Amino acid sequence: MPSLKRLLAPPQHFAQDPLLFHRAQLLNFSLLALIAVMTTAALFNLIVLGDSTLARIQLAMVATILLALWHFRRRASLQGPAWLASSCAGAMLLYLIIHARGDSSPYLMLLLYPLFAYPLHGPRAATLAYLVFVAAVLAVFAYGWVHWDVVNPARKLFNTLVALVVGGGIIYYYEHTREEALNRVRILSMTDPLTGLWNRTMFDEMLAHEIATTQRHQRCFSLILLDIDHFKHINDTLGHDVGDTILRELAQLLSTRRRASDGLARWGGEEFALILPDTSRQQAEQLACDLLETIRAHRFPHAERVTASLGVGTFCPGNDRATFFRAIDQALYRAKRQGRDRHAMTDDEQTAD
Known part of the structure; x- marks a missing residue:
């Protein structure tokens, strides 16, 4: 049972994104189901029907x-496997139509394709795939008019197209609204409601991604941790509304x-974090100086003067995340102990403006 649960569970790489996680769940199940169905069909064609050519193709x-x-599962990639899964599903449905040679029952199964494709690809890509699928259905009908003995093929084509258009439209609308709702939830879960910036959770994800990129490509990035000076005093003397306004500004x-x-x-409270990809130590220090000058020169509403203290560091391949972030935090508090506004x-190197 534990092995079966692991097999049915999608890669945890997608766990932080509800939309991608839903697609990963569906893709994982679809690939497993296609393997089971196609293997069973191949054995049936080989043993029962004796059709070795079709069995080899399957x-x-x-x-x-x-x-x-x-x-x-190994690379946590969705796009390629998803297109392969939807293509195989579409090919199976088209094969059922051809194999039935005009029987009406397989045409009802055509609606399985948009039910499968839209949750797997999303509205835009799935609409393209669905249009290709509908074109293939029309080609099958054209083939059938020539080779099959179909009673009233025009009526059957009309009814099938109505079912495809109406059914596909309803599925598109449902998937479009569902994806919009999930996107709103995702954005709300990743942003700070007061400032509109990424929140602490998203910062941790960005930092982990940048560290992984650094280790993979053997390059450095820099990080600036910024803390507003005497922010508690601003809240106590001018009020929290003014404090919120300063944070937004x-x-x-x-x-x-x-x-x-x-x-x-x-990053939290009156602290902000700035991740700087492909940025050297000297470049990060220059940016820190520029930010301090910008904050000093800005006139915040209802506050005479607002300053900040910054901790600056550079992460290179081989560094440890916890040690690096602790050093950044220590640098920030060192700037505060030295008088703030700097x-x-x-690495115990200090630079004051």
């Missing part, structure tokens, strides 16, 4: 799907000074 598809399943100010590739988050570097 076993080749099983081998391909097994490769896709391995790639999905500072978040906007930092957003305008960062690069598109930088990760900016509210920055301090890690």
Whole structure:
């Protein structure tokens, strides 16, 4: 049972994103189901019907799907395995139509394709796949008019197209609204409601991703931890509404000074964190100086003067995350002990403005 549960569970890489996790669950189950169905069909065709050619084709598809399943579980990749799964499902449905030679019952199964494709791909990609599928159905009908003895093929084509368009439209609308709702939940779970920046949870994910990228590509990144000076005093004397306004203004100010590739988050309370990919120690220190000058020059509403203290450090391959972040935190408090309104570097090197 534990082995079966592990097999049915999608990779934990997708656990933090509800939308991707749902797709990963469906893809994992679909690949396993396709392997089981195609293997059974191949054995049936080989042993019962004696159709070795079709059986070999189905076993080749099983081998391909097994490769896709391995790639999905080991590499945590969705796109390629998802297209392979939907293509195999579509091919199976088209085969049922051709094999039935005009019998009406398999046409009802065509609605299984959008039910399968839309949750797996999402509205945009699935619509493209569905249009290709509908075109293939029309091609099958054109083939059938020539080779099959079909009673009233025009009516059957019309009824099938109505079912495909109406059924596909309803499934598209449902999946589109469901995905929008999940996206709203995802955004709310990753952003700070006051400043609109990424929250602590998202910061931890960005930091883990940047560390993994650093180790993989053997390059360095820098991190700046910023803390507003005397923020408790601002709240106590001017009120929390003013404090919230200052936090929002500072978040906007930092957003305008960062690069598109930088990760900016509210780390907690009056603290902000800025992840700087592919940034050397000297570049990070220069940015810290620029940020201090920008904050000093800005006129915050209802506050005479707002300053900040910064801890700055650079993470390189081979460094330890916990040790690195502890050094950044110590540098920040060192800047505060030295008089605030300044920055301090890690590794016991201090630079004051």
